[in-house]
Amino acid sequence: MDVKEFKARVIPLTVKIYPLAMRYLEDASLAEDAVQEIMIKLWSVRKQLAKHPNMNGFALLTAKNYCVDLVRKNKPTLVRDAYLLSTLASDSTGIPLEEEELTNYVTRLINGLPPQQREVMILKTVDGLSYTEIEALTNLKVSHIRVLVSRARQRIAEALQKTYS
Amino acid sequence: MYLGRDNVLPRPYKKPIVDMEKNNPRLDRFFAGETSLEEEQKIYREALDEQTAIKGLAFVAKKHKIVAPEELEKTAWEAIDQHRKKHKKAVWRHWAIAASIALLVSLGIGYLTQHGQSEAEKKRLLQEALYITNTEQQTIHKEDILYEDELIIVYLSE
Numbered sequence: 001m002d003v004k005e006f007k008a009r010v011i012p013l014t015v016k017i018y019p020l021a022m023r024y025l026e027d028a029s030l031a032e033d034a035v036q037e038i039m040i041k042l043w044s045v046r047k048q049l050a051k052h053p054n055m056n057g058f059a060l061l062t063a064k065n066y067c068v069d070l071v072r073k074n075k076p077t078l079v080r081d082a083y084l085l086s087t088l089a090s091d092s093t094g095i096p097l098e099e100e101e102l103t104n105y106v107t108r109l110i111n112g113l114p115p116q117q118r119e120v121m122i123l124k125t126v127d128g129l130s131y132t133e134i135e136a137l138t139n140l141k142v143s144h145i146r147v148l149v150s151r152a153r154q155r156i157a158e159a160l161q162k163t164y165s
Numbered sequence: 166m167y168l169g170r171d172n173v174l175p176r177p178y179k180k181p182i183v184d185m186e187k188n189n190p191r192l193d194r195f196f197a198g199e200t201s202l203e204e205e206q207k208i209y210r211e212a213l214d215e216q217t218a219i220k221g222l223a224f225v226a227k228k229h230k231i232v233a234p235e236e237l238e239k240t241a242w243e244a245i246d247q248h249r250k251k252h253k254k255a256v257w258r259h260w261a262i263a264a265s266i267a268l269l270v271s272l273g274i275g276y277l278t279q280h281g282q283s284e285a286e287k288k289r290l291l292q293e294a295l296y297i298t299n300t301e302q303q304t305i306h307k308e309d310i311l312y313e314d315e316l317i318i319v320y321l322s323e
Contacts, residue, residue, distance in 0.1 A: 007242065014241050018233035028234075035237060036244035043245045085229050103228050106221035125222055126229045130202055149198035157196065157218035164217055 001050035010042055010049065013056060017063040019127050020137075023083065024067035034070060038063045057136025060129070064137055083119040084111055085126070105163070109156045117152040120145050195219070 001009075014035050021031035021038075042049060042059055052058045085107045110121055119138060123129045124145075131142045138145065194200050195208055209223035 006245075011238050011242055014237045015233045018237060019231035022231045032234065032237060032240070035233075036241050039241040039245055040248045043248065085225070099224055102217070102221045103224035106218075106225045107229070109221075110225065122229075125226050127231075128202060128226075146198035150196060153196050153198070153218070153222070156221065160217045160221060 001046040005050070006043065006046055009055065010046070010059065011039070013059050014039065016056070016060060016127070016129065016133070020060060020063050021067050024064075024071055030070075034063075034067055038066050041066065054132055054136050056130070057133050060133055061136045083115070083122045085122065106156060106160070109159050110152075113152050113155065116140070117148045117155075120148045121152045124149055192216075192219070 017035050017038055018031055021034040022028065025031050025034060038059075041062055049055055049058060110118060110125075113121060116138075120134055120140075123134045123137065124131075129137070131145055134140070134145050135142050140148075191200070191204070191208065195205065200208065208219055209226065212219040212223055
């Protein structure tokens with residue numbers, strides 16, 4: 001993989017790697033530094049990367065492992081659950097009350113899902129990753145991930161139905 | 166009422182009870198986890214008022230989406246470029262060190278071959294040394310002579 005190909009195929013993955021780094025590191029500047037280090041790592045293995053059948057998945061898994069290592073180095077006793085959505089009130093100026101209420105309610109529902117369902121739901125719904133990318137990150141089969149996503153969506157739908165009907 | 170198709174959804178199957186107003190195969194696939202990212206984006210965008218679950222998920226995606234800084238791609242490439250330059254420098258340094266060592270070794274070998282004694286010369290000198298001791302003391306027993314590398318030690322007694 002030459003410079004041109006790397007720039008075209010790997011560098012755009014920063015958009016997907018950054019949210020992942022932010023979930024683990026919880027700090028914008030740390031996440032930016034991590035993305036740069038991850039990109040250097042990917043550059044050093046660009047030959048293997050070019051031949052990899054799931055290049056995006058490989059890159060995301062490299063990013064996840066790097067961030068987990070970093071968290072463990074800094075806080076060895078605290079391995080935090082990265083896949084929890086913040087329920088803190090954010091700036092909601094201009095957002096209709098109904099939308100805000102529904103958003104907060106669905107956020108709580110997602111946070112209340114079993115860990116695997118929650119993880120794949122956040123990766124799929126919020127981070128917008130594909131099934132093959134999630135497969136590489138979670139080490140689960142695509143068919144299993146589909147089942148988890150399906151169950152999570154149904155569970156949320158049922159809870160909303162109970163509340164809003 | 167919108168109900169999922171039993172043959173599509175994985176088991177154990179529970180019928181979705183929200184968004185039931187229309188029989189919509191696209192939503193059926195959505196709840197079965199079979200839609201692509203593009204289809205899902207479209208579903209979120211086009212969510213109708215009665216499609217509470219889909220609207221809720223779309224709002225959550227919007228609220229919690231973490232957007233990378235605009236310059237991140239550029240700074241990431243700059244970091245790689247810096248790394249490449251450092252790597253190149255290190256490679257040149259290693260080559261320079263290796264070349265210096267090779268030069269010193271070859272110079273050393275050259276010096277030794279020019280200034281060192283040849284095997285024949287060494288042999289002649291040792292024979293000469295033996296001959297000297299033989300003339301001074303006629304009785305030298307074999308066990309009194311100790312041969313070492315390029316050296317003969319002869320133990321003489323009065």
